[in-house]
Structures are given as C-alpha cells and as structure tokens.
Amino acid sequence: MRRPSLVAPLLLIALGALFLARNLYPNLPFGEYVARYWPYILIVWGAVRIGEICYWALTSKPLPARGVSGGEWVLVIFLCLIGTGMHVAQRDFSGGWVTSSPWVRLPWAGIQGFGERYDYPVSAEKASSKTPRIVIEDFRGNLQITGSDTDVVKVTGRKSIRAMEKNGAERADRNSVFEITGDTNEMTLRLREGAGFARISSALEMTVPKGASLEAKRRDGAVHISNVQGAVAVSGRVADLDVHDVGGPVTIDVNFAGDVQLKNLANAVRLKTPRTEFSAAGVPGEIHVDSGDFKVDGLTGPARLSSRSRDVHMRDFRNALEIDLERGDLNLEPLQLPLARIQATVRSGDVNVVLPENAGFSMKATTKSGEISNGLGAGFKVDSDGRKQTLQGATGTGPEITLEVERGNVSVSRGSNKLPAKEVAHPLETINQ
Numbered sequence: 001m002r003r004p005s006l007v008a009p010l011l012l013i014a015l016g017a018l019f020l021a022r023n024l025y026p027n028l029p030f031g032e033y034v035a036r037y038w039p040y041i042l043i044v045w046g047a048v049r050i051g052e053i054c055y056w057a058l059t060s061k062p063l064p065a066r067g068v069s070g071g072e073w074v075l076v077i078f079l080c081l082i083g084t085g086m087h088v089a090q091r092d093f094s095g096g097w098v099t100s101s102p103w104v105r106l107p108w109a110g111i112q113g114f115g116e117r118y119d120y121p122v123s124a125e126k127a128s129s130k131t132p133r134i135v136i137e138d139f140r141g142n143l144q145i146t147g148s149d150t151d152v153v154k155v156t157g158r159k160s161i162r163a164m165e166k167n168g169a170e171r172a173d174r175n176s177v178f179e180i181t182g183d184t185n186e187m188t189l190r191l192r193e194g195a196g197f198a199r200i201s202s203a204l205e206m207t208v209p210k211g212a213s214l215e216a217k218r219r220d221g222a223v224h225i226s227n228v229q230g231a232v233a234v235s236g237r238v239a240d241l242d243v244h245d246v247g248g249p250v251t252i253d254v255n256f257a258g259d260v261q262l263k264n265l266a267n268a269v270r271l272k273t274p275r276t277e278f279s280a281a282g283v284p285g286e287i288h289v290d291s292g293d294f295k296v297d298g299l300t301g302p303a304r305l306s307s308r309s310r311d312v313h314m315r316d317f318r319n320a321l322e323i324d325l326e327r328g329d330l331n332l333e334p335l336q337l338p339l340a341r342i343q344a345t346v347r348s349g350d351v352n353v354v355l356p357e358n359a360g361f362s363m364k365a366t367t368k369s370g371e372i373s374n375g376l377g378a379g380f381k382v383d384s385d386g387r388k389q390t391l392q393g394a395t396g397t398g399p400e401i402t403l404e405v406e407r408g409n410v411s412v413s414r415g416s417n418k419l420p421a422k423e424v425a426h427p428l429e430t431i432n433q
Contacts, residue, residue, distance in 0.1 A: 117162050130209050138236055145228070231248035232249075234252045235253045238255070241261065252271045256289075264283070328348075339361050362398065369406065372391045372412075380392070
C-alpha cells in the first residue's frame with residue numbers, strides 16, 4: 001500500500017502562500033526570490049522525507065522500498081533545471097532579466113501581455129520651494145526629469161492601460177490617479193493603481209526646480225534625469241538609465257536590462273547592480289554600462305570598481321584606482337600626470353595598460369597562468385617561474401601600480417590607446433511616440 005506523504009500538502013501550502021503574498025504585495029520580486037532561494041525546496045523536501053522515515057521506523061511501520069519515487073525524481077530534475085536556469089539568467093543578463101521579463105510576471109499580472117492599449121493624458125503641478133526634496137514612488141513606464149529655473153513641479157504625459165476591452169480600461173483609468181502630495185519642501189509623486197487585472201504604465205515628463213533633490217523608486221521603464229543640483233537617488237528595476245549634469249551626490253541601486261549612462265556628475269557617485277559595485281569622487285566625463293561592458297572616459301577618484309562579469313575600459317582617470325574583476329578583460333589608460341596609485345586584481349581575463357610617455361611610477365605585474373608583454377623598455381624585467389610570470393621595475397618618481405592576474409595575459413606599454421566612443425541612443429527617444 002502506498003504510504004501518504006507530507007511533501008505534497010506542504011508544497012500546496014507554500015504555493016498558496018506565494019500567491020497570497022503576491023496579491024497583498026504587488027511589487028514582490030517573485031522571480032528574483034525563486035532564482036536565489038530555490039535550493040531550499042530540495043532541502044525542506046529531503047528533511048521532511050527523513051522525518052517521515054524516522055517516524056515510520058519508530059512506530060514499527062513498514063518502510064518504503066525507495067525514499068523518493070520515480071515520479072518525484074523527475075520533478076526534482078525539472079526543478080533543478082528551471083531553478084539553475086533562472087539563477088544563471090538573473091546573474092548574467094544585466095541583473096534584470098528574471099525580474100524584468102514580462103513572461104516571468106505573466107502569471108501574476110493576469111493579462112498584461114494581452115489585450116489592447118488605451119492611452120489617457122496625465123497632467124499635474126504643484127508650487128514648491130527652490131530646493132524641494134521630491135520622492136517619485138515606484139510605477140511602471142518611462143520617466144524624464146529636467147531641472148529648470150522654476151518654483152513649480154509640473155508633470156505631463158500619458159498613462160497606458162492594457163485591457164481586453166475599453167470599459168475595463170476606462171474603469172482602470174478612473175481608479176488610477178496621479179497625485180502630488182506634501183508641502184513645498186517635501187513632495188511625493190505617485191500613480192495610484194486601483195485593483196483589477198489591467199496593466200498600467202506611464203510615459204511622463206517632469207519639470208522640477210534646478211535645486212531639487214530627487215529619489216526615484218522604479219519598477220520598470222527608462223529613466224532620464226538631468227540638470228539638477230541636489231542629490232539624486234534611483235532604485236528598483238529600470239530598462240535604461242541616463243543621469244547627467246547633476247551637482248549633488250548620485251546613488252544608484254538598480255537591476256537594469258539595457259544601458260546605464262552617467263555624464264558630468266560633479267559630486268560623489270555610487271552605482272550598485274547585482275553584478276557590479278562602483279564608487280568615485282566624481283564623473284566629469286562619462287560612464288557607459290551595458291550587459292557586457294563598463295566604459296569610463298573621464299573620472300575623478302579615489303575610485304573603486306568590483307564586478308563579477310564585465311569587460312572594463314577606463315580612460316582619463318585621476319587619483320587612486322582600485323579594481324577587483326572576477327571575469328572579463330581590463331583596459332586602463334590614465335592620461336593625467338602625475339599618475340596615482342593603481343591596484344587591479346583580475347581572476348580570469350586579459351589586462352592591457354597604456355601609460356603616458358613621461359610618467360614616473362613603479363610597477364609589479366603578475367600572472368599565475370599567462371604571458372606578460374613588456375613595452376616599458378629599460379628598467380623593467382619579466383621573470384618566469386613555470387606558468388607564472390612577474391614584471392617588476394620603476395622609472396622616475398611616482399606611485400605604485402600593482403596588477404594581479406590569475407588566468408590571463410598582461411600587456412603594459414607607453415603611448416596613446418584611445419578607446420572608440422560608443423554611440424548610444426537616448427533612452428527616452430520614444431517617450432512621446
């Protein structure tokens with residue numbers, strides 16, 4: 001006789017709890033949680049089975065011939081394949097594939113991938129001080145924020161509602177209201193979404209006082225922020241992000257599925273994604289980040305970059321630089337004299353460093369499995385010890401440059417090695433289409 005098990009009821013309880021949590025908290029990042037914590041299902045499953053077998057043994061009941069049935073093994077294999085695939089996708093595809101993919105959200109969002117789109121205008125404004133703090137609550141869609149010589153916060157644009165019929169879209173329009181709350185110094189902007197299955201997204205253009213400080217909490221879409229003098233903070237999930245001409249500190253903590261563009265940032269910058277952490281004293285030039293590359297042209301340090309998987313290109317950086325790269329190639333070209341200290345560690349990838357002709361510095365470069373190309377000339381020597389090679393030497397007076405590579409080649413030279421600029425389409429070019 002087949003003995004009943006607690007595994008199936010516990011799985012039903014867990015699934016019901018997830019659906020209930022998603023209904024109560026619509027912003028719950030279900031895909032991210034599954035991608036990260038799915039092995040706990042196997043652990044709990046195995047623990048329950050061990051507990052069942054121990055109970056049957058203590059009560060002198062017949063033990064099953066197999067602890068796990070053939071059908072359950074098939075389910076375990078499928079669970080491992082799906083869980084591993086989601087984890088790899090979340091880790092390696094811009095940190096945002098799992099949590100931003102509409103197909104992952106489709107079971108929760110009902111009909112978000114179907115039906116027709118209906119557009120409705122959005123317009124709101126509110127008087128403010130010259131230096132207000134503005135919080136934009138999370139909502140889907142594109143957002144463009146521009147600082148101006150004004151004392152009014154003004155919002156125009158549209159909200160798009162996807163529904164199976166027009167009556168349903170009109171109900172969702174009436175139940176979803178864009179509002180600006182707070183006083184002249186502290187404001188909160190949000191699009192309240194009513195209950196129902198219609199999916200609502202927005203394309204908004206916002207004008208704020210130039211001295212404003214901004215905090216934007218995102219669920220989806222492109223964000224463009226420019227010409228403000230206060231602090232800027234962006235968090236959540238975005239498609240593309242463009243922040244430029246900002247006078248205050250910039251803090252970014254996002255999952256992104258497209259490009260991140262940072263330009264002309266006068267104060268401290270902090271960028272965090274699932275695969276990369278970066279900080280610097282300022283970005284007088286520009287930074288471009290996509291799924292495979294982290295490119296910098298004009299940077300003020302001290303700066304630190306830690307990344308699990310990206311090719312890194314840094315040009316025209318000043319002051320101390322520290323890099324820790326798990327996987328990817330590293331290209332460095334400091335242009336300013338005198339040089340500053342450089343500490344770079346790469347576990348798997350090639351390193352190429354091009355230094356100014358008249359720079360003074362000392363260098364120690366090591367690769368445990370690879371070759372070193374010495375283009376620095378006299379005063380620098382490469383020693384070999386099996387597969388390990390080390391370059392050491394000094395010229396003039398200057399800082400220490402340390403390069404440590406586990407698997408990969410190292411090339412160091414003098415001269416110019418300009419990186420080609422990448423043309424990037426404006427992330428909100430289609431906001432009014």
